[in-house]
Amino acid sequence: MLVLAICRICEPIAFMGIFPYVYFMIEDFHVTEDASKISFYAGMVTSAFTFAEFSTGLLWGRLSDKIGRKPVLLTGLAGTALSVLVFGFAPNLTVALLARAIGGLLNGNLGVLQSTVAELVTAKEHQPRAYTIMPVVWCLGSIVGPMIGGALARPCISYPSLFPPGTIWDKYPYLLPNLFSALVVLVGVINGFLFLEETHAQKKMQRDRGLELGNWILSKFMGFRKCTEPRDEKTKFSDEIQPLIDHDEQLPTYRTNDNTPVNSPRLRSASVSTIPQDSLDLTQSKDLMGVGISQTFTRPVVLNIISFGILAFHTMTFDQLLPVFLATAPPKDKVEMSLPLKFVDGFNLDSKTVGIILSIQGAYQLLINMFLVPKIIGRFGALRSFRFIAVAYFLLYLVTPYLVLLPPGYRMIGLAVVLAWKCTFQTIVYPSNAILTADSAPSRLALGTINGVAASTASLCRAFGPTISGILYAVGLKSGYSGLAWWSTALVAISGAVVGLMLPDPASRSPSHDDNTNAHDRDVEVAE
Structure with missing residues (x-):
């Protein structure tokens, strides 16, 4: 999990790092002279990644079922590195959109990471803690990414003594933060290549030369030698064997201390003739890795996927709208105000301040992920936690646009309350959905x-969210209803509440279904 977390942290640094300066980047591209339309183009930049990711997400997921999780994760990281480098050199909007699309096409890590965590952690009592680890890592990246993005963007303006005008940093004012992101991602690729272990049931015992090299490197350091020592197979997999055999029974295939992948008894025993072939060669017997489409995409699975999509739509909308909302300047011409709906204003903050605010938000998410979320999910369960937040989420979007109506001295206090509200909900609802799925x-x-x-x-939902909200935000600024995008997002959250209330409790599945599923999985585990 630690190695996986180091790989994971690279992506939020690269993804969130653009938010503090994307508004100013669009300004520098001079694609429009109308400030109210900048939010639309900023939404396009955000959506380019997610549209491309949508087109290949299923491909990467199925490919990880066939070749393993590790190669797909490393490919996704390499794609992210290429994307941020091209984005840093982008001279215009077209290249910026292309760069983000490259990152989305080559990165299918979201689904693969969820699969990897699910394969690592199967005990229900460990799920609340385990499923918050990746969100904690995302929060760490959310702290570093915006902070670096806001601080390093346009260095010739922010640090003229260190980065004089006329240099490459003046020609490409957003290259520096993206170089930093690329360097971080490169560290993640090296870490994954050397130390990340495969978790796919059929692929994890194949030889991994990268892991062998990593173990050799660790063996040269006194403090890490024990990490590379072979362990007894029966001890290593006792958690898998224990439910399947009596205490006095010995499985002959587990009587070796040789833990090398080539000579693994788990791999050799996969050819045992007593195990049904359709449990062993799952890529050939049915449509989806041994399970037919109708058996795979059951009603609970489909409802969880729909709820995840709706959740992604409105949470990404908030993440994209907030920096634009904070950077928006008050209108030059006074707009007639007619409460409670008609009003226009903005915070008019610079990129540094926006970056600091987003980083503080990430720090808060980190703390509650570590200390609050596991306790809440453990106490109330994933289903009840998810349903409560899904039902209450729309209130957040109703309230947010009214922050600009607060007296100037209270605006930041109101913003802090809204961000704490948003972060608390988001850090509970995503792990809950992952557990339910x-x-x-x-x-x-x-x-x-x-x-x-x-x-x-x-x-797909993340792609449509920023684009649609960008259009609505521009329309709202023009028409005098600056809350239009926020209130439309509230309607989407209400639809998510409806789906959330329809989710069945996984514990209520019929015993025969569970027995068949567990028996199928146990057959494959014994075979391996």
């Missing part, structure tokens, strides 16, 4: 496909 899956061998579809659905 994993628990509703008919077989863990199809998790890559299920999470691939979920990731594609979320990417």
